[in-house]
Amino acid sequence: MKIKQTRNAQLFEEPLIFEHSEAGKVGFTIDNSDLEDIQLDLKEEIIRKDFNLPEVSEPEVVRHFTRLSTWNYGIDLGFYPLGSCTMKYNPRINEEIANHKYFLNLHPSLQQKYIQPLLKLIYELQNFIKILTDMPAVTLQPAAGAHGELTGIFLIRAYHQARGNTKKDTILIPDSAHGTNPATCTFAGYKVKELKSTKEGMLDLDLFKSSLNDNIAALMITNPNTLGVFEAQIKEISDLLHQNDALLYMDGANYNAIIGKISLSKMGIDVSHLNLHKTFSTPHGGGGPGAGAVVVSERLKDFLPGPIVEWDKEKNQYYFYTPEKSIGRVKAGIGHIGMMIRALTYILSWGNEIHKIAEHSVLNANLIRRELENVLKVASENPSMHEVVFSHSTLKKLGYETIHLAKTLIDYGFHPPTVYFPLIVPGAIMIEPTETESPDTILAFTNAIKDIITRMENKEEALKDSPHNAFVQKIDEAEIARNPILNYFTK
Numbered sequence: 001m002k003i004k005q006t007r008n009a010q011l012f013e014e015p016l017i018f019e020h021s022e023a024g025k026v027g028f029t030i031d032n033s034d035l036e037d038i039q040l041d042l043k044e045e046i047i048r049k050d051f052n053l054p055e056v057s058e059p060e061v062v063r064h065f066t067r068l069s070t071w072n073y074g075i076d077l078g079f080y081p082l083g084s085c086t087m088k089y090n091p092r093i094n095e096e097i098a099n100h101k102y103f104l105n106l107h108p109s110l111q112q113k114y115i116q117p118l119l120k121l122i123y124e125l126q127n128f129i130k131i132l133t134d135m136p137a138v139t140l141q142p143a144a145g146a147h148g149e150l151t152g153i154f155l156i157r158a159y160h161q162a163r164g165n166t167k168k169d170t171i172l173i174p175d176s177a178h179g180t181n182p183a184t185c186t187f188a189g190y191k192v193k194e195l196k197s198t199k200e201g202m203l204d205l206d207l208f209k210s211s212l213n214d215n216i217a218a219l220m221i222t223n224p225n226t227l228g229v230f231e232a233q234i235k236e237i238s239d240l241l242h243q244n245d246a247l248l249y250m251d252g253a254n255y256n257a258i259i260g261k262i263s264l265s266k267m268g269i270d271v272s273h274l275n276l277h278k279t280f281s282t283p284h285g286g287g288g289p290g291a292g293a294v295v296v297s298e299r300l301k302d303f304l305p306g307p308i309v310e311w312d313k314e315k316n317q318y319y320f321y322t323p324e325k326s327i328g329r330v331k332a333g334i335g336h337i338g339m340m341i342r343a344l345t346y347i348l349s350w351g352n353e354i355h356k357i358a359e360h361s362v363l364n365a366n367l368i369r370r371e372l373e374n375v376l377k378v379a380s381e382n383p384s385m386h387e388v389v390f391s392h393s394t395l396k397k398l399g400y401e402t403i404h405l406a407k408t409l410i411d412y413g414f415h416p417p418t419v420y421f422p423l424i425v426p427g428a429i430m431i432e433p434t435e436t437e438s439p440d441t442i443l444a445f446t447n448a449i450k451d452i453i454t455r456m457e458n459k460e461e462a463l464k465d466s467p468h469n470a471f472v473q474k475i476d477e478a479e480i481a482r483n484p485i486l487n488y489f490t491k
């Protein structure tokens with residue numbers, strides 16, 4: 001296979017904007033002769049004279065920023081196989097609707113009677129999320145997944161406190177959990193007891209049973225878990241917890257795999273967060289902000305943060321409501337409205353077909369598994385859901401590491417997958433294609449991986465110094481962490 005040249009090498013040699021600078025060059029053509037008439041009443045000593053801004057022409061500025069944009073890799077340029085991350089596409093219609101002038105020009109402090117259509121929108125999103133999870137109540141306030149976790153753990157604490165149960169000071173968490181889970185519990189003041197997973201990466205039921213005692217407030221489990229595997233014993237797990245007056249938190253960040261397919265209530269879940277910036281396609285990472293909706297069972301409903309939007313059927317009016325025993329606000333305002341509009345747009349654009357998100361994301365992950373399981377060792381023999389995790393064992397045998405595979409993929413024009421997470425898989429390679437990719441894209445990606453492994457079998461040493469065609473070549477990761485160059489002038 002021919003290696004795709006991912007970047008135009010010539011562009012890299014272009015000088016940066018400061019080097020184009022020449023005293024007196026201007027980037028505008030407005031007549032400013034009348035500026036002299038303006039009296040600036042500023043004291044000499046407060047006027048800064050050390051501004052070292054480049055003086056450049058308009059075309060130079062435009063070219064500078066356009067060039068910078070080509071040095072980046074983005075979702076609009078290619079496939080993002082990152083695992084435990086979900087959505088890597090932000091549908092354009094979401095943006096169009098969120099940017100509608102009605103929404104954009106609303107003042108955050110407007111009275112409820114002036115924002116009835118907006119409240120209706122939030123009410124509908126609340127309802128859709130309740131229907132999609134089959135849970136009785138939801139808050140849309142939290143600003144991210146981890147923030148939703150914290151809200152959920154606060155709810156669990158409020159529940160035990162309201163029942164006068166002061167012994168509950170520990171939360172059980174499997175060792176396959178996302179790092180935010182133990183961090184959240186510790187931050188909320190709980191002790192964390194880690195449960196070692198089985199060799200298939202599942203919750204160890206015997207270990208779980210023997211860890212249950214009066215001090216356990218809850219179990220926090222991700223389902224499907226970070227190995228992309230469904231914890232099929234979830235109902236047995238929730239029954240055992242409830243018999244011990246403990247609750248079940250399900251990290252629902254991987255909800256794509258099961259949306260429209262299963263009922264959280266029937267699984268016995270008490271609280272779960274869904275990432276609108278993952279499952280529901282709102283911008284992610286640098287494109288944030290996020291939104292972490294939290295759904296709860298009847299047990300926790302009365303403690304939810306307010307305001308929640310309710311509907312007065314008789315008056316046909318929407319209004320804000322805060323439950324009496326509420327833990328209080330977790331966020332200013334109603335939450336990230338822009339994300340709610342986008343998420344609702346995504347839900348409505350699927351309509352009655354929304355379960356296809358689960359079908360397509362599971363199908364795509366399994367296409368990757370089928371293509372790669374003969375060349376890489378899959379981390380769990382159990383069926384894959386929305387993502388598939390491989391270990392580094394094949395690469396190790398050939399004398400290479402996961403990092404070499406990941407960095408060489410950049411030379412093929414692909415963003416690397418998530419690597420070295422989950423921690424329980426040696427040299428993990430975690431791939432999540434999501435529902436939005438076509439089989440052609442997926443096969444181009446798996447063919448690139450197969451090609452790299454063939455080159456590893458041929459002992460191509462250069463692969464250890466990948467990437468070779470990227471704007472930034474192999475970096476000294478330790479040096480970068482110790483002595484970062486944070487601006488142009490310290491270079």
Ligand SMILES: *Cc1c(COP(=O)(O)O)cnc(C)c1O
Nearest residue numbers: 084144145146178180251253290
């Ligand atoms: C992404 C993720 C989180 C955290 O969500 P943020 O919005 O990044 O805070 C928690 N758990 C799992 C399994 C995740 O994938």
